[in-house]
Amino acid sequence: MSEVDPKELRIVGFLCNWCSYGGADTAGVSRFKQPTDLRIIRVPCSGRVDPLFIIKALLNGADGVLVSGCHPRDCHYSDGNFYARRRLEMLKRLLPFLGIDDKRFHYTWISASEGQRWQQTVTDFTRQIHRLGPLHSDKEAQP
């Protein structure tokens, strides 16, 4: 995509199967243009996302992590994203304490019909990560 830096970074996305993954699919079907830095991992629910997934990704070479689930009250399993919200907020506050910019991690809620919003989120988040640059120097980055 022309508006972001041509050098690609590694961004990991954990998307819930029922809303956000559907939302990303909607964006794809509608042929919305998106940056290609994001690598999507489909999870059953945002409640499945252990904060350790995010730490592990950031320590082992990812430059940014995006987590997205159903809107609160819309969870397919009725309360998975409520638990996720508490855990992810805790992690978001912990990251700067470890010396990792909390802008490298974002969590949001996107439903299956919000293709446009998905495109916007991915574009904005990718731009934000590009502004921060790579998290690891080439030497320490592990593929």
Add this chain to the structure above:
Amino acid sequence: MSLDKLKQIITDVLKDVDVVIGYKQGFDPLHATPCFVTKPEQVDEISWSPLCVQNLASFLPSLKKKVGVVVKGCDSRTIVQYMQEGLIDRTKVVVIGIPCTGVVSVKKVLDKVKHEPIEEVKFGNDGTVTVKTPSGETKMTLSEVSPDKCETCLYPTPVVFDHLADEPITSTKDPQSVFKDVEEFDKKSLEEKKAYWEKEFDRCIRCYACRNACPMCICQDSCIAESREPHWISQKASLTEKIMFHMIHALHLAGRCVECGECERVCPMGIPVNKLKKKINSDMKTLFGYEPGVKPEDKPPMYTFNVEEKNIEEHKL
């Protein structure tokens, strides 16, 4: 505190429990060690001094018998946390509380006397510690050799007990000052903090002593740090793996750590492992108004949720 009163209580309690866990002198006068009293004649071995640093409540979840346990203020929070998480049957535990005026850090004392053999340790009523070694006596104050946790201790008297061995003490510490050190640290730049943790964690030898001593690390042999499936961390001795292990420990204790300081006490490399947990606890306090191990009827914040979270706002990009 009178030792006789403690011994009397233990003798009484022993009549209707299988075992009472207390402290006795260890291999030298500076070390105390846990003592499992099953017979009345063993009661005489029991001792109590600021050297009794171990958290004896850690034994409770693995014991199926009826147990009496001697606890300090900080250790009693472990029992409350066990009760919140349903890990112990409170009817099978008799808690003997000791109001505590602070313990010593054995490491700090040994540093003061240059790791010479210890011949005698005496505690004065005015908060002085006299340590006798072959090269003479060294005097120090209790506050200069006490672990960091004692400086901000809000619960000198156990929060839960069946018998109390002395008059209760109220804390004179300011509740606002508890998280001062982590707030101070958080003000540093990201680069400084990253460099700090890399330097600290690089010393880690992954002996897992912090995990083994932790009263809230209840997975024990099923710890994901050692499982091959899922393979969270490898055997590689790299900094990444070391940090990952400490993250596993910290995040599995999110909103559960009672800050008994066992992890830091047992660390052979002197890594400030408790700092991470303290940071999470300070967030738990601001986000959910929760303090671990204080009220038995509370629920740990990560075990529950509110449909509307008052203190969590949606993040904008």
